[in-house]
Amino acid sequence: MTPTRKKRLMLIVLVFAGVAVGTGIFLLAFKENIMFFKSPTEIAAGDFPAQRSFRIGGMVKDHSLIRADDSLKVSFVVTDHQHDVTVEYEGILPDLFREGQGVVAIGKMHNTELFVAEEVLAKHDENYMPPEAAAALEAGKKAGNDSKTQYNSGEQN
């Protein structure tokens, strides 16, 4: 083989190796960091990843927020009007967090009732509802025909 060819071959081998390693890492990183979104109804049905973090979304139930007196621990109830999940969190809640409004929390289920959050987000659009939470509420509303409440809190402002 001429030196040029040898170099070219080496280059091709290197590129292939690079692509293979890259794809492997990519898939691994992806698998580790994909996060599922579950509504309280799905959680009540046992449909959630047991060992890893996921997102839960819905509405913060009125009068459910309890604050510890001497630490930053809080607990509140997330509901989709069908089922409730209690969420525990230690830290500072975002400005947009409010009872009666949409919320998304990231964390793990401690047992079948209690969700321990590492992060609480109150991401939302200009109508004060995170799209994920709105979808969860919508689904909850459809499931329960007896509930006549309007949840589109966007009309409030």
Add this chain to the structure above:
Amino acid sequence: MLASIGQFNLIVSLVLAVMLAIIPMVGYAKNHNGLMQLGRPLAYVLFTVVLSSFLILIALFVLQDFTVTYVWQHSSLTLPLRYRITATWGAHEGSILMWITIQALWVAAVAKFSKGLRQDEIARVLSVLGVITAGFIAFILFTSNPFERTFPAPFDGRDLNPLLQDFGMIVHPPLLYFGYVGLSVAFALSVAALIGGKIDEHWIRWSRKWTNMAWAFLTMGIILGSWWAYYELGWGGWWFWDPVENASFLPWLAGTALIHVQAVSERKNAFRGWTVLLAITAFSLSVLGTFLVRSGSITSVHSFAADPTRGLFILGLLTLFAGGALSLFAWRAHKLKSTESVHFDSKEFMLLANSLIFIVATFTVLLGTIFPMIFEAFGQKISVGAPYFGLMFFLIMIPMALLLPLGTQIRWHKGSLKAGVRELAPYAVSAVVFTALTVWLVGGMNVRGTMGLLGAFWVFVATTGQLIKHRGQKNASFLGMTVAHWGVAVFLFGMSMVEHADTEKDVLMKPGQVIELHDLSFEFKGVQWVEQENYRAQQGQVVVSKNGQTIDTLTPQKRHYPKQQNPMTEASIYPGFTRDIYVSLGEQVNDQGAWAVRIYIKPFIRWMWFGGILMLAGATLALFSARIRRAEQKQFNHLMEHELALKQGGRTA
């Protein structure tokens, strides 16, 4: 009345843009000089009309015309004048109008500063830009008209989102749009070249300047966005891998690949097709970003109110621009075949490697951003967390930092990698020493942080070494490159420090309580109500002192705007060259005046933005290259002679 004029101007500008899209192109097809010459004046008129429309919208805000829906939705009687002006681009409709205004400005600038291009070339470029402009004007007219009216008008408006009542917001969007839209020039050039079936050095040299400028604006826009998020969102982060941030980062990454490949294809007949493809990609990603942000298909902190028709319309535009350009590329690319071969041991090859690295980075970020959409189509709701982006980006940037000094060191055409490695070895050693020293001084740093520091020192030392070696060089493009690469080093340093050596503490503080953190102590003096221009605020007082000496009293606020349900956190920052002290208020925890308080120490955070500013300065400096100016003058003279010869030939005939 004013609103009707604005509306009318928009319709006129759509007609003008369509004319600009059609007339010069027809002129080119028929080889009709008169029609081609119409392109330039059309571009100027288009800009004037669009600008007047934009100014009218500003005037409507200043005059508080609440019959205009967009105005009452985003302004109020109590909003101060400066924010009434900036509210113009504070939400969807107005920001798209600003986008179009900037687009028209670029089109006019292209028409004005294109003396190096032949008549038929500039005609094609303007025509392609006309298509793009027409698309966006149609978008605003049919889906997001800012001049829509409400009767009867409400007595007061809904007020501007408090987060946007801020200096960062005044300047961040315009700069970002200058960048996004600026990439359309390189795109238009590529498409025009594909239509003509020919691309040579002077085309690329011409488009390189525009790409450089667009890239500089984009860099500045992103930095300002990051800085704004840091001080305004109240939780001390500077980058969240949020879809909207990614939307601005994607064209930046592709643009970075583009400006590096252009350095080759402008000098020799190589990588021509690749240059064209990258230019198409960069602008298409700008449009894709707009789609992601405006369609509401992805959950994001920034998301504008979702409206499916808008999403569909932009998707249509994206299909038209990107799809059209890529089909054209597939059909005509063989005509741009490069004739000169590229040696493995050469700067050309290194620059190619650079573009590959950045394109891989682009697609990694793109995949992470749109994956939730793909999953949603299958009924699964997922999100891709920041750790994915952080890890992937870290890995991809290792070869970038490693190869950067080698690429700048090696010669054009045919150099020697071996000699390069030998020459750079001392720099590598000193970089390792500096890194070890820094890690020792900081006192413990994880692997990623250490690697980041190593990269920073390696790039900095080698770049400086190159400058010393070529100290006679007064070439602006060499100096620009050096400055921009310093920027890379400074950014890497700041980022590694702030990501891996910062201190964050969320604590419950009672009035009078003192918290010690490193060498600093923070005393919480409680919270009081204060009245401000158009809001009331709960203002905390935190006295920061070091060895008993007071450094500063920080006053973080919790602001309450009359028309907003939720309060807004305003952090208080003591900025410094080597570290920022950052304090913000969480919420009141009990009736005894205890508050949740965030106390952060962010080492070297300013260096990241400073690094970005260096990159921007480098790109700007490179615009003044004497070599390029000489080449352009030569091209211009050549064109003039050619025209003169034609005229004289016509006379004798």
